[in-house]
Amino acid sequence: MATVVRMPSVLAGAAEAAIARWLVGVGDAVTVGAPVAEIETEKALVEYAAEESGIVGRLVLAEGEAGEVGDPILVLVSTAETDADIDKALGKAPTAGTQASRGAASGSERSFGRSGEPEAAAVTTEGGGPGGLVATPQESRIFASPLVRKVAAEQGIDLAAVEGTGPNGRIVRRDLERLAATPPRSPAPAPDRAAAGTAQPGVSVADGAALADGALVAGTGRESPAGGRLIPHTPMRRAIARRLSESKATVPHFYMATDCVVDELLALRGRVNATVAGKTVAGKVSVNDFVVMAAAGAFADVPEANVTWSDEGLIAYGNVDISIAVATDGGLVTPVLRDVGAKRLSQVAREARDLAQRARDRRLAQREIEGGVLSVSNLGMYGTLEFSAIINPPQSAVLAVGAARPQPVAADGAVSVATVMRCTLSVDHRAIDGALAARWLAAFTARMQDPLGAIA
């Protein structure tokens, strides 16, 4: 009647732990409550006491060796038992390998017991009392509420890394929210995040309760094979990676650029912001607001471009919905401005500011980041001259806006200096052909250069 003792969940949330020191050796008799090992996680070193009595038949992990919660660490036997019995007990019990094959979750596994305290090792009594064989497979399963499963699937959250604090260790909505509210344990590599030239899906749980970086794997950075430091993915990062890889791989992009002379636009913006309304924070308009207005105007001029691709057919829209890319701590978020064509500049400015702020606060609702035909991504404030961006599906285009810089321009045979802004359009060729895109871009350029239309 060999008994497999498993890696206990020493610390809630820790998916793995290491044997710091064995306090028993093979052949030792162990009674219930006797300390058998010191177990270490990144946070704690605890003495682990036996839950069952027996003779130590095998130490499965060596000192210093780590195992995932639920992995066998030690086998207790009765006097009559042989190595074969031990193998049988280990072989029959679910191993870490079979657990890891579950779904798309990462390798880190944990069992969910009552949370918080160091808790009993999961004990399988081979051929023994009721419950033993049943309990273990259940514990190795991740219990999560239907809502949590849905959100996790949508946002690529690895539930193995989330601590469940609901009944029976169930992961519940607030566990995700709590993670979202906790700052990441390893410093986020900020620079490579903000510059992604396109959108990624926003992250939100029901009704705007947002999640992001907190859903980090709650482990330390591990050594990567290349010798660098491995920074575990956040759900948001996974989502960005998945969506954009998919976009780049499946959407045939083509690109075209335009130079917009924006002196008049800048002057007009100055005048608007000098008005009484414009002097308030709420009344200010940005260059990007003009860009969004011009883009909307271009869709009015070239409505055939207001389409997106679907397998069933092109979807043509009546309203012009435009996303704006907002850099947040967690990554890029692209909230959608609805029906821009029907709105005044001041309204667009107000809404854009509100969406951006709430994006940074992670308070956007799912519906606020869904849909749209085009995203505007503006890196001009970083001085970027020009760049091209990846389309944010299911949209059909993204407009990458560079910095406005004084440049020599030739007009009517004379060279003068003008403020020029380079905008690069990435287009989904399935939905929009080159000539159509060119017409749209020309319309956009004209609108940029004759900005009065935006406030008329």
Next chain:
Amino acid sequence: MPRARRLQPAAEWTEIASTAADWKAADPALLATMLGQLHLIRAFEETVLELAGEGLVHGPAHSSIGQEGGAVGSIAGLRSADGVNGSHRGHHQFLAKALTHVTKGRLSPAELVTPEVAEVLRRTLAEILGLAQGYCAGRGGSMHLQWLEAGALGTNAIVGGGVPMAAGNAWAQKHAGRLLHRGDAPPAPPDMDLTVTYFGDGAVNIGSVLETMNLAAAWELPLAFFIENNGYAVSTTVGEATGEPRLSARGTGFGIPSYQVDGMDPLAVHLVMEAAARRMRSGEGPVVIEALVYRFFHQNGPFPGSAFGYRTREEEAAWRARDPLDRVAAEMSRLGLIGEEGIKSVRDQAREAMREAAAALVEPDPAAGGTGGPHGASPRGGTAHKPGARRIRPGLWPDPAFVDVGIRGDAAELAGARTAEEATFGGEASRGKFIDAVWRVMDRRMTADERIVVLGEDVHKLNGGTNGATKGLAGKFPGRVLGTPISENAFAGLGGGLALDGRFRPVVEFMYPDFLWVAADQVFNQIGKARHMFGGKNPVPLVLRTKVALGSGYGSQHLMDPAGIFATSPGWRVMAPSTPFDYIGMMNAALALDDPVLVIEHVDLYPSEGDIPAGDLDYLIPFGTAAVRRPGRDVTVLAYLSMVEQARIAIERTGIDAELIDLRFLDRASLDWETVGASIRKTNAVLIVEQGSLGTSYGGWLADEVQRRFFDWLDQPVQRVTGGEASPSISRVLERAAIARADEVAAGLERVRAGFGAGYQGGGSR
């Protein structure tokens, strides 16, 4: 030695037989019509048995062969506006009524089968075969034949079950004149339409029949209780089943004039019916007619009863020798009204008409005769392949998508009604008690709508019944507030019959909800199912009021919450108002709706106060809308009636930010899924709150529906608060322990809180 004096029943009890002089005096046209009907029905029944023998009739075919004389004799003289209903063995009565209707009571032996007659035969057969062109779109089949236009109110598969409904029809007939009567002109001498309810000797012993006899006698309804005594209930003889086998004696116990007549003699039956009709039409009240008849076959199917050993072939032969078809033919030929040829012609015409009716509905089975093939699959399965086998013409079946159509109406009758909500009501209002809203809105509706009739135990006295719910109504609306005998089955069914008739709007009161079990047949088998079962078209507008009395100390047999039972019984709408304002608007909706509606009240709410609009008791609460009584983010609490307030108290106490939804409209079809769904998508947790015991509780089906509709939005199991398993006892302590109030809701909220996990920040206990 005490002195004994022989007492006599007050009502006459008479045996009637025809004489040679009666036959001579009879209108030859009547005799011809009866002969024609008898033959049409006989040929029809033979065809049904033939098709049943071929496996083409799904379910039982209760043949009336041998019993046609009672139906034809009693119906041939009726008006179209007279009603009949019957039992499982009802083809003959249905056909007699339908044929009388389409031929205006006159059949010609020379030209028996007019197109109208052919259509009646075909559509009745189609109904029995379960086909779309049947009178009830194939839903009713052999045992549920209804054609209201012809005065065929619907036959019934519950023995005795149709009898209370017939009383409702008779009540409407008796009082319809009042709706027409205007001004000071004295009413004409009564000439009421009447109703005949047919049932067998077996049914004489069931409560529905006896309760209804009592009720009809008390209220002097124009209703004939027509007992077809064929000697057997399946195989049980009359003698075995009762100590008084002269079944018409039942009537005298209720003060109803009663007749016994030979049902194999259609003219005798006709003459009895003439006398009975005179009494009924003049408003003197009901009659009992017992016709002695015989079914030549077993309970159902094409074999004689003797084949099953409960009666002898000699007995059958003796009754067959008295075949009503032969009797009429013989009397007519004796009077020189018809010859051998003519009689044969009548028989041939009837059989030919049935051949045609059948041919329109069935066809040779292509799979018959061993040719096989995949396209000839017959619904009767394995025996289909005999040579000459027939099958239902495949195009005639109802569309399977029709299966649930017409369980209830579409509530279109409420479209355009003026609605109001307490939260946004701008008009003048004064504080008032819930119980006052109950009688005041009924007062207002009865003033505005003279169709409304209130019935129940003691509703007419005690200044508004036992709770004051009908205060002032009896005095103000004479004849429209009816104190009933204690016979829930009969008066609920009477309400159902009134509703089906449509000229009145019955409001039935059950003093306590548990009495629904006493009336269960009428409430669920009849009222709830009638619309759907008879084809989905004919509405059953009835309001049933009752009060939940949990907490009142009335004990195990008075303290149920009926919401769960009604919500899981198709056909019923269920409304449960929690404020006086809602009560008014919901009662108005219930009375405007063409469906049976249960309006549940609660004794705890009666003394509670709320706003009652001054001078406006006509608005409706927007139909099918729940009310969010308290917005919140953490959990959706679904409650109704007094539990809305109990839940509010519990929410405040626990400090959990719950969204409290007063469901108001509780049944499957009226529930406000939009509001509930929006809330669940926000809170991701649900607590269903009710007060009564677990077993018959309301929340079970709701929890099921919630988890299937919103599974992906749930962050924890749907939680519930109910009372205990047992029905509450009378002891104050035990009763309290058996029901749910704010404490139990608070405990439920704590269970929900445990489900929030460690991340929950809000709401420490206060």
